[in-house]
Amino acid sequence: MSNNSIKVRTNGPLLCTGEIELYAADGTLLEKSDDLVLCRCGHSQNKPFCDGSHRTVAFEDSGEFQDAKSEPIAGEGALKITVRTNGMLVAQGPMSLLCADGGVGGTRNKAALCRCGHSANKPFCDLSHKAQAFTD
Numbered sequence: 001m002s003n004n005s006i007k008v009r010t011n012g013p014l015l016c017t018g019e020i021e022l023y024a025a026d027g028t029l030l031e032k033s034d035d036l037v038l039c040r041c042g043h044s045q046n047k048p049f050c051d052g053s054h055r056t057v058a059f060e061d062s063g064e065f066q067d068a069k070s071e072p073i074a075g076e077g078a079l080k081i082t083v084r085t086n087g088m089l090v091a092q093g094p095m096s097l098l099c100a101d102g103g104v105g106g107t108r109n110k111a112a113l114c115r116c117g118h119s120a121n122k123p124f125c126d127l128s129h130k131a132q133a134f135t136d
């Protein structure tokens with residue numbers, strides 16, 4: 001079973017651990033790491049990374065969720081996360097999605113995750129970034 005996981009922090013970022021590869025929208029590899037902290041409030045000055053701005057903007061989200069689209073993990077390998085221009089984080093590869101309390105909210109092989117802070121279905125993207133004219 002894969003050890004990749006994305007943990008959704010209460011009122012805070014996404015903690016990505018395991019074999020993580022971070023890519024720009026054009027496919028450029030930005031970082032390979034076993035531990036990345038990615039912004040999901042939309043306010044970091046160092047996107048896609050969290051810089052602590054979620055505290056100053058008083059971002060609120062419980063970090064508790066149930067993934068209605070949870071699926072069995074297929075295979076092993078890296079979790080590739082692509083930062084879409086003005087949009088979501090697209091995570092591809094075997095992963096567990098963890099709630100803030102550490103419980104498993106779901107398992108996936110692909111997930112679109114909110115990074116603008118406005119989704120009504122956090123941690124997943126619901127395309128609110130378009131209505132909010134999120135830019136990055």
Ligand code: FES
Nearest residue numbers: 039040041050053
């Ligand atoms: S979640 Fe930390 S700066 Fe956005």
